[in-house]
Amino acid sequence: RTLEGAVAMAPNFNSPKQALEQGVCGQHGWSSRYFQDPDTSRWCVEVRWGVGSSQRQVFVSDDESDAASKPGIKKGHAAAATVALEGLTEILRAANVKPSRTIDETFGPRFDATCRVLGGGHGFENGWDALWACAPSVVAVDVEGNQRTPPVLVQVCARVGADTLCVLETPSVAEGLSENLRRLLDDDAIVKVFCDGTSGADKRSLGVRSTCNVLDLEHVATELAGATGVQRGLARILNLAWPDATVRVTKDAADKSSVKFFAAIERGTRPPLSGLHDIPPDVVRYAAMDAWCTLLAHQGLQLLARREGISIKG
Incomplete structure (x- = not known):
């Protein structure tokens, strides 16, 4: 699916993580934190677009790649970023609608x-x-x-x-x-x-x-x-x-x-x-x-x- 009002993957960005970090968080001054859930081993990313618990969300992927290897971390981050890009569509639309x-x-x-x-x-x-x-x-x-x-x-x-x-x-x-x-x-x-x-x-x-x-x-x-x-x-x-x-x-x-x-x-x-x-x-x-x-x-x-x-x- 295309992310209406959000970011396009190509040709500007080479990966979902780059699209999230540069196309979304970098543009708006939002923060992101990647981690692996200690219970399920699924890769997650927490995105914060403001101050307070209502201005943040954790996006959970299905990826359980090995956090002990660079390829595993890269794959896990990409999976979590993909979920975040989809989940942030409405929040991004609200931010981008402002002139x-x-x-x-x-x-x-x-x-x-x-x-x-x-x-x-x-x-x-x-x-x-x-x-x-x-x-x-x-x-x-x-x-x-x-x-x-x-x-x-x-x-x-x-x-x-x-x-x-x-x-x-x-x-x-x-x-x-x-x-x-x-x-x-x-x-x-x-x-x-x-x-x-x-x-x-x-x-x-x-x-x-x-x-x-x-x-x-x-x-x-x-x-x-x-x-x-x-x-x-x-x-x-x-x-x-x-x-x-x-x-x-x-x-x-x-x-x-x-x-x-x-x-x-x-x-x-x-x-x-x-x-x-x-x-x-x-x-x-x-x-x-x-x-x-x-x-x-x-x-x-x-x-x-x-x-x-x-x-x-x-």
Whole structure:
């Protein structure tokens, strides 16, 4: 049978497992776990497409291949994946029926209406004064140009009542991070939320070594919804965090031009920044919105965790 609204086996995928892992789980940020039932020896795969027991299912095949051999494992995984592809048809249809929208299309108007963006750093204290005045317990931290220490740009976003504040700091190579940013990073009473994944490059570029009250959305998503073969990324984590949204969020194509801007400064082919005035307005907005979306994703994951009786920081 063809999997209506799901994936086609040929010519895109060479095996049922590849179709499940790349065509389904990889596209949506779902997790999969293969195992052999200890009682029946049948190969199974558990697929998790959200948070909670209602958002997962174990698919059981008839295959009892030997788990002690590579051919047996390969055959068992393929059999379990075949059953899963068939069983996930309706769930996939529900996911795929949502129109795809970029992060900017989905959240841009709300960001523009509710987020105040201010400069921070040496000689630009107004942003930090505003942030300290709101006494944040949780902040989202994002970094651009993280292959050097200090990084090219640091974005810190916090809630201010129903709205948000984003402070953007341009550290200088000579002076490093501002006193205010170091104070924030050293304050264990404030939860710092990153979307840094397994590389940890953002945290390293800031010199963050302590794990006390430091959260990574990739790790939180794995704890709540299972491990994935590749990092979910911010867009898929937003989809996980807000499952009732009417659209499926995808990464913005504009990311590439903004990343190139900061990479050129990192490489020295563009002059170093002396402040936010050296950054094009659309790039400032992109950078601030990254931190804002990180905070929004944390909020959604926290609500889901609370519903499931799971405790996460913040």
